[in-house]
Amino acid sequence: MKPEPMAPPGAKNKRGDRGMAPLPGSRRAGLVLLLALVLLATLSATTWAAWGTKLRSNWLAGLEARTTATPTRTPRPNTETPTIAALVPVVVAFTPTPVPVATAIPSKATSTSEPMPPDLVAVVQRYGMDPARRFIAVSQDAQQMTIWDPNAGVTLSDKLRRLPISTGDESRGFRTPAWYGLVGRFWGTFNAFGVFADEGWYLYEDNGSILIHGAPYKLIDGQKVYQELDALGNYPASRGCIRLTPEDARWFTRWDPQGVPLVVLPRTRISTPLG
Numbered sequence: 001m002k003p004e005p006m007a008p009p010g011a012k013n014k015r016g017d018r019g020m021a022p023l024p025g026s027r028r029a030g031l032v033l034l035l036a037l038v039l040l041a042t043l044s045a046t047t048w049a050a051w052g053t054k055l056r057s058n059w060l061a062g063l064e065a066r067t068t069a070t071p072t073r074t075p076r077p078n079t080e081t082p083t084i085a086a087l088v089p090v091v092v093a094f095t096p097t098p099v100p101v102a103t104a105i106p107s108k109a110t111s112t113s114e115p116m117p118p119d120l121v122a123v124v125q126r127y128g129m130d131p132a133r134r135f136i137a138v139s140q141d142a143q144q145m146t147i148w149d150p151n152a153g154v155t156l157s158d159k160l161r162r163l164p165i166s167t168g169d170e171s172r173g174f175r176t177p178a179w180y181g182l183v184g185r186f187w188g189t190f191n192a193f194g195v196f197a198d199e200g201w202y203l204y205e206d207n208g209s210i211l212i213h214g215a216p217y218k219l220i221d222g223q224k225v226y227q228e229l230d231a232l233g234n235y236p237a238s239r240g241c242i243r244l245t246p247e248d249a250r251w252f253t254r255w256d257p258q259g260v261p262l263v264v265l266p267r268t269r270i271s272t273p274l275g
Helices: 025-067 118-127 246-255
Strands: 135-139 144-148 160-164 179-182 186-192 195-205 209-214 217-220 223-226 242-244 261-265
Touching: 118 135, 118 144, 118 261, 160 246, 179 195, 186 209, 195 246, 209 246, 242 246
Parallel strands: 135 261, 209 242
Antiparallel strands: 135 144, 144 160, 179 261, 186 195, 195 209, 195 217, 217 223
């Protein structure tokens, strides 16, 4: 097919209007490519303005990290192998700790400056009484019972107690034999020879039981009527027992005399009281 000849510039086409001469195909493609490059450059410049600084900082940081020298491992110091030293035993002489000397504790019996009365000293020496323990001495001559209790207090008046008594009336054929032994069991209240007596403590036998007890009494209209109270501490009036006042008899029981050494001194008819 024969190509149609191009009209000269400025000539009218078949439709009667002037127009640009049509561009060849290669020039049209180049123009499109140029427009695309301009658009791409504009877009790149905008993106670089928005993100360039951050991307550049990250890129530089990564580059710096890659170029940083890898740290080397610190070598472990060489530890010398310990040498076991030979053990040489050393004998240490033992020095004993001195034992402290105990301080002597004064005996309660001698803790007071007041000496024991001479009559009790004589009893201790003759009958072997222990002054550090309780004991009882009955004097028929003095009609008095002396009680020694070293643990009752500090002063002599605390340790020594003297009680008025009445022993066997020899004028009527009764007696209280001399005796040495231990106070026996508690009898309490009993009756004998038509009278009553309280706080009885058994001692020994001599034609009947010999006891320490309170003054005898009779019950009259339910009341205790004591007999021969005036004899206590003054003269013998009993049938062989050792009589006490009602108050002293109750105290004697509270003192709990069972098992305490007791000596009944023989009657010599000397009226001088003990101590």
